[in-house]
Amino acid sequence: MRDGSAIGRTVEPLLFAALCPTRSGTLTGGQATVTGLSTTLDMWVGMPVEGDGIPDGTTVSSITSTTAIMLSAAAMVSGEQVLTIFPFGYGYGGSATTFGVPDDRGLHTRGYDSGRGYEKSTLTAKTTNASNVLTGIASTRGLWVGIPVSGAGIPANTTITKINSATSVTISAAATATAASVALRVTGRQLGAEGTDEIKAHNHAQRRDDATGAADGTDTADAVGGTSEYGFTSTTGGPENNVKRRIVLPIIATGRAV
Incomplete structure (x- = not known):
């Protein structure tokens, strides 16, 4: 559903x-x-x-x-x-x-952060020096009054004090620089909000018979950059960006989970 x-x-x-x-x-x-x-x-x-x-x-x-x-x-x-x-x-x-009802097609779910501080997301906004208003946000859905925000030109301990529209917010401290597009970090998205994750760079290690690739039945992990006897090369992966997710708090109603 x-x-x-x-x-x-x-x-x-x-x-x-x-x-x-x-x-x-x-x-x-x-x-x-x-x-x-x-x-x-x-x-x-x-x-x-x-x-x-x-x-x-x-x-x-x-x-x-x-x-x-x-x-x-x-x-x-x-x-x-x-x-x-x-x-x-x-x-x-x-x-x-x-x-x-939520549309979770193509998304993975993440438990509601509820102030724990693990849920961090990036949004892009326009800042104006000496102004408390951020504009040009793709969507303010998922933000809330009091949510911490940080980034270039944003003073420490700044929070959102007002959601002005679907594309603009007011923050508690004035920006210290003017920029057309600044990546800002927010901590703790709204329950039900959609967003994207970035999975840090990681290795996809291959398995081979042994460190030299000989088919002697000894199974060891391939080193990064090594080549298995089957011709596969293990490499250091880059970050996986834009993994879609929704913040959820499981709800049970009418005998079924939603």
């Missing part, structure tokens, strides 16, 4: 409840702000949001803090309301009667 499908909410109600959480937020009539959220960690720009007083088709337009967002349309009521969010959208070809 992890193929990005659009699933009817009445067809899989337990799965819908598991994948599309609800949380309380405070609306102000005529304004697009939502405050008082328990977290924005699992939200992204463009994510559908539903609830009483929220117009149909509304999405997240920016994430302004760990507890507040801006919507793409102004609320029609004021006060605390229960919102439903859709971490995987409505699904391919879906609508307001469906919800999406």
